[in-house]
Amino acid sequence: MTRATMDGNTAVALVAYKLNEICAIYPITPSSTMAELADEWAAEARPNLWGDVPQVQEMQAEGGAAGAVHGALQSGALTTTFTASQCLMLMLPNMYKIAGELTSTVFHVAARSLATSALSIFGDHSDVMAVRASGFALLSSASVQEAHDGALIAQVATLEARVPFLHFFDGFRTSHEINTLDLLDDRTLRTMIDDRLVRAHRARALNPEHPFVRGTAHNPDTFFQAREATNPYYAAVPGIVAAAMERFGGLTGRHYCLFEYEGAPDAERVLVLMGSGAETARETVKYLAARGGKVGVVQVRLYRPFSAEHLLAVLPTTARRIAVLEQTKEPGASGEPLYLDVLAAVSTAVARGARATLPLIVGGRYGLSSKDFTPAMVKAAFDELLAEAPRHGFTAGIEDDVTHLSLSVDPAYSIEPEGTTRAVFFGLGADGTVGANKNSVKIIGEDTPLYAQGYFVYDSHKSGAQTVSHLRFGPQPVHAPYLIFQAEFVACHKFEFLERQDVLRYAAPGAVFLLNAPHAPDQVWHHLPRPVQSAIIDKKLSFYTIDASEAARALGLGFRVNTILQTCFFALAGILPRDEAIARIKDSIRKSYGRAGERVVEMNFAAVDGALERLHKVEVPATIDAGAVELPARVPANAPAFVRDVTARMFAAEGDTIPVSRIPADGTFPSGTSAFEKRNISDTVPEWVADLCIQCGQCSFVCPHAVIRSRYYDDEHLAGAPAEFPSATINTRGYPDTRFTLQLYIEDCTGCGLCVEVCPAHSPIEPDTKALNIVEKRPILDRERENIRFFETLPVNDRARVDSSNVRGVQFLEPLFQFPGACAGCGETPYLRLLSQLFGDRAQIANATGCSSIYGGNLPVTPWGVNHEGRGPAWSNSLFEDNAEFGLGFRLAADQHLALAHKLLAALAPKVGEDLAREIVTAPQIEETEIRRQRERVAALKVKLLALGESDETAANLLSVVDHLVRRSIWIVGGDGWAYDIGYGGLDHVLAQGRNVNVLVLDTEVYSNTGGQSSKATPLGAVAKFAAAGKRTPRKDLALLAIAYGNIYVAQVAMGANPQHTLQAFREAEAYDGPSLILAYSHCIAHGIDMRQGLHQQELATQSGYWPLFRFNPALRKVGANPFSLDSLGPSIPFKDYAYNEIRYRSLVETDPESAASLLAGAQKWVREKYMQYEDLAARDGSRFTIDPHGDETEA
Amino acid sequence: MNLATSYLGLTLRTPLVASPSPLNADVGHLRRLEDAGIGAVVLPSLFQEQLEAERDRLAAIHAQAADNNPEARGYLADAGLGPYGVGPEGYLDLVRRAKDALDVPVIASINAASVSGWVDYAAMVEEAGADALELNIYYVPVDITQSGAQIEQRYLDVVAAVRRAVSIPVVAKIPSFLSSVGHVVAGLAEEGAAGVVLFNRLIEPDIDLLRLKLSRELELSSPPELRLPLLWIAILYRQVRCSLAASTGVDNAEDVLKLLLAGADVVMTTASILRHGPDHVHTLLDGLRAWLDSRRLDSLDRVRGVMSRSRIKEPGAYERANYISLIQTYSREHR
Secondary structure, eight states: OEEEEEEHHHHHHHHHHHTOSEEEEOOOTTTHHHHHHHHHHHHTTOOOTTSOOOEEEEOSSHHHHHHHHHHHHHTTOOEEEEEOHHHHHHHHHHHHHHHHTTOOOEEEEEEOOOOSSSOOOSOOSHHHHHTTTSSOEEEEEOSHHHHHHHHHHHHHHHHHHOOOEEEEEETTTTTTOEEEEEEOOHHHHHHHSOHHHHHHHHHTSOOTTSOOOOSOOOOTTTHHHHHHTTHHHHHHHHHHHHHHHHHHHHHHSOOOOSEEEEEOTTOSEEEEEOSHHHHHHHHHHHHHHHTTOOEEEEEESEEESOOHHHHHHHSOTTOOEEEEEESOOOTTSSSOHHHHHHHHHHHHHHHTTSSSOOOEEEEEEEOGGGOOOOHHHHHHHHHHHHSSSOOTTEEESSOOSSSOOBOOOOTTOOOOOTTOEEEEEEEETTSSHHHHHHHHHHHHHHHSSOEEEEEEEEOSOSSSOEEEEEEEEESSOOOOOSOOSSEEEEEESOTTHHHHSOGGGGEEEEEEEEEEOSSOTTTHHHHSBHHHHHHHHHTTOEEEEEOHHHHHHHTTOTTOOHHHHHHHHHHHHOSSOHHHHHHHHHHHHHHHHGGGOHHHHHHHHHHHHHHHHHOEEEOOOSSOOTTOBOOOOSSOTTSOHHIIIIIHHHHTTOGGGOOGGGSOTTSOOOSOGGGGTOOOOOSEEEEEOTTTOOOOOHHHHHOTTOOEEEEEEEGGGGTTOOTTOOOEEOOSTTOTTEEEEEEEOGGGOOOOOHHHHHOOOBOSSSTTOBSEEEEESHHHHHHHHHHHHHHTTSOOOOGGGSOTTSHHHHTTSOOSBOOOOOOTTOSSHHHHHHHHHHHGGGEEEEEOSSHHHHHHHOTTOOOBOOOTTSOOOEEEOOOSTTHHHHHHHHHHHHHHHHHHHHHHHHHHHHHHOHHHHHHHHHSOOSSHHHHHHHHHHHHHHHHHHHHHOTTOHHHHHHHHHGGGGSOOEEEEEEEHIIIIIITHHHHHHHHTTTOOOEEEEEEOSEETTTTOEEOTTSOTTOOBBTBTTOOOSOOOOHHHHHHTTSSSEEEEEOTTTOHHHHHHHHHHHHHSSSOEEEEEEOOOGGGOOOGGGHHHHHHHHHHTTSSOOEEEOGGGGGGTOOSEEEOSOOOOSOHHHHHTTSHHHHHHHHHOHHHHHHHHHHHHHHHHHHHHHHHHHHHSOTTOSOOOTTOOOOOO | OBOOEEETTEEESSSEEEOOOGGGGOHHHHHHHHHHTOSEEEEEEEEHHHHHHHHHHHHHHHHHTEEEETTEEESSOGGGOSOTTOSHHHHHHHHHHHHHHOSSOEEEEEEOSSHHHHHHHHHHHHHHTOSEEEEEOOOOOOOTTSOHHHHHHHHHHHHHHHHHHOOSOEEEEEOSOOTTHHHHHHHHHHTTOSEEEEOOOOOOOEEETTTTEEEOOOOOOOGGGGHHHHHHHHHHTTTSSSEEEEOSOOOSHHHHHHHHHHTOSEEEESHHHHHHOTTHHHHHHHHHHHHHHHTTOSBGGGTTTTTSTTTSSOGGGGSTHHHHHHHHHHHHHTO
């Protein structure tokens, strides 16, 4: 046996890859890793059990993956897929087919919540429960080891039973937990897998040499019988699985059962559950039973087919009360599915005389969306069973103050064994904390006799995210799939976290607290906020500090503090003798950095050696400082009540304590909460030099986080301005008394530097100085807070007076998309901010799932905001695959209600005024001034309608749809994964309808949100996940496909190449009364670039001819002009000069230089030929485009 | 016609050597140079500092994309954990490929930032099969507390350290701004340098007046720059116990001849090849042969160094007096 530490996804993928010939894959959190690994291993030509390299095929959607799986299975190949959640739903129709045809396969599922009123990427069983009727057997694994083993057992069973298996384990809690496990070797796999069954599977394949048909249609005469004909196969499954488990136990010493009982043989109270929660319950039961508790737990492994016989065999007859706990919710049902199964099994047994008494059986819910499930909750469930009338449908882990179903849980209850060391680390995303902790787990779990567990919690921001690492180390295997709440070691790797939340709530009394602080050891205490000082004193913590950031700089490690802090951890936690720990860290450094060269290794060695010299113990005073710093308010006092009461608690990582009553039941949340977060994630920010600025507006145009605001205002408004409030005379002629201010919202700035890069104004006398320069934030923070306060008192510029047709004018439009948690320097968000500025006050946005739906709507942060009049984008996310259709629905409803409004208005014209009614219907609404006038008319109409009173039904009806009289701007927004792949069918259909919808594709050329998997937009030669060997086909030309329709406005833009062109395209697309499609080049962290150079890369993409700028405007056909306009010059640099600035292209040079060279040559050729295609289009006569049968273009 | 030349103890079929240029990273280009008659090639320099800075930059890009989001392990394929051709591996591969493809000697070139760097990379290129190693050494002594002697000692230390680490011939390419060029060259030979290249041509920064930034643009060397190496080669010929290579300012066969007559063992050129293409080597050699032919000479060795300071009748012509008379001549002609 080989001992290893890894996460559940890896543990499962190792087995699944070995046992299959085909993997059809698609990315979805939290299962993507399994598919990524399979793709990587195939790219390395790693063989499966039979010595062959499996084919790994990415599909356009999970529906497609299921189809490909189905086809491969019908052709006799051993085939698998990896999935979760929504994507499992997309597989459902095929699952019925695959099961109906009695086909051997295993789907590996990292179980995840299904989106309801909200999406959640986290784990529960709602997805697997939704497919329980498909005919797949459902096998549940509760830990990393079980998932590894279960992957084999499922494969063994499916080959023999012919019933397909869905092998599932908890998303995140198991899929992402790192734990120590014993790996299965090939010999065990060989022994378990019977090749005769593999050949039998092949023999059942479609084969023209002995043909048959499968997949027929039945009439009522035979369909029913066909369904019943499968009964014997299902009846055999429990026995087959049990036998496989037994054989497995014999080979490995790890014994599993279909239903496994743990606890007192004479238990009176019993829990039944499956998944990782069962492991927590079993550990708790061991603890309680050892103390005399008559309690027990049944862990369900094989859920479908449900074997009552096997359940009853282990369920003690002494059980008087049973609670069935489930990680799913079935609204309106008499109970969740497992409850009903257990109830049926036990009550039937009683009714048939197989058991004497019927215990009371209740159901309960826990752990939805990875809500932590702890021993305290297990204990609470047992306590509930002691109640006179235990509640059915209770909940554990929340406070339900509405239907009062929640259990009361003792937060201090703990069963954690002696000898285990628990450590919690607060880190900043990408500061190396998580990586170092994963490394520590590996060092201890693999190189010492100790066992180790690591679990990592992230907030939902993509920049400056906070990570919390939960690590356990001990002499026994760690069976604790829940967060640590009492740690012997707490480390805070960023000082500012202390001001945001209660870091020390995790510290056990007497624990060690390590703080990375930018303060001298004898001063650091005085910088601690009062509650932190109090906790250190009250809990008698040993307090250590190090300025790791300074040490890293001094030691040449830049911002990477991980090695230094990891060394401090080992030195302080005492898990290993100090010298041994240091030797092991150094070993690990050599493994990790060896490839990067001796210098890097030596620098890290120096960091290890230097760390302890810089680590200081702080003498803790007996009392809190008299003038201790108070915690700043989480949100301003003037924030809306919901933000103060609910959102602020989520900001402070206290969302778990928010009761049910405070959470909207239908998923409706306030817009614009990002304005209250003030994350202060960057230590450096831009500063404006007023007298250098040429007021061009480029900086605010490209700012991904909308932190740069401009206003012009009369001189007189400066009365009362803070002394250092910067202001310049506006540089437009004829306005001598008008002032201009560029205000930077530095608390919301990520420090990405795009604004400085784009700023064209250089100082004539100071070297390297522009009108915007990056400076240290702390010295200017108070000043700028004052300035922002004053800036917000300046009058908002009138949209109707701003020239929004040029970049300079756009800066004066209020951004209604601000401070998203996107990556610093994100290439997508500037387009969204622009959209919000131009059309936000009348926009309705359908947003496909992806990065833009996460930074656009992952609570608690909602960046889509409202303007000073209370208007703003109405935003919603439906799914990944249906976004175009979702947006079309917006259009249909808007058109219908506009028609209704017109009809009602016509009927009411005599009452509200004929002129007003006519003007409202006929007035143009393209330019901002026209919209403004229409708003005034509609406002006047509303006044008149209200005056008519509620008794006027027609007026009341018109009021219900009156807002549609202002032209609504329907936007369909998403990434390339949606537009090119999973949503393409829908997008194509929607575009083809001729309706007035505007589609914005934020084209990063990969599935960015799930970590950079290849899409059909991924270019030739780029390496992406799922294209580990380099993409072998060029990107799909979505623009040309749309242009082929003839009546679709199509633009390809790149803000970094030509901002004015981008602006023009957005305005034309929106004004065009028909479908529009904008493809927006969005540089991305997944390209492997210095994000500060993102706009420059966009420019190079265009200069190389790879990303030409163009517009196809069908409106031009009305005047007989060529609708296609090629707006950028021909290639002026080689493709390589653009591409090889990006790791995605350079990766292949490293791994496969020959392919890299040939793909580069191919890509260059493709660029040239593509450009010539566009040139041909641009040179055409206007008449030579597809005729729009409904258009009124001039005759060809 | 015998153009064979001994350089660094290697026998070259002609005295022309292609000095490091970016084009020399292309084996096809090297082959064309060989076909045209080049005597040896020097590969472009491996710059330790640049390589490590690039590596750090890529590591930072990787780090920005790792472990900051629950949905992504990272945003870049793990298969490409670098160093994306910026490590020495790519360079060493070039050395191997050049050796496989060429019959003429292949000279590797390195520029390191630390003594250990020089030694490490020197060992690597030797291992990869280079016939000789050129040390592309230069320091811009911005620290004005450093004396000339201290700076010069650094040059000597590098050569001594590398010499101890490798057994292939080592040649030092040095800049001209040393207080006593000849003394340094003699010292380098003393430390074991098999040759010295005169001179390393540095690209000094320029000022961008619009943006008030430093700019750095490459301008190819031109014939007037030839005088400085010519002077020092003429002075050092037969005075130091190592090969002398002339570099900078070569464009045509006359330039080559002048340097050979001054005493250079080999003449290096990049600029002329960049300007006229690899076949220009042919033209240079033809010119060389024609000149020798016209004087009925069958071997280059007969004339090498005939114009050196030690061979001409008035060695003082290479000294300061020369300067005064030149100015006088210039003034007369341009009056």
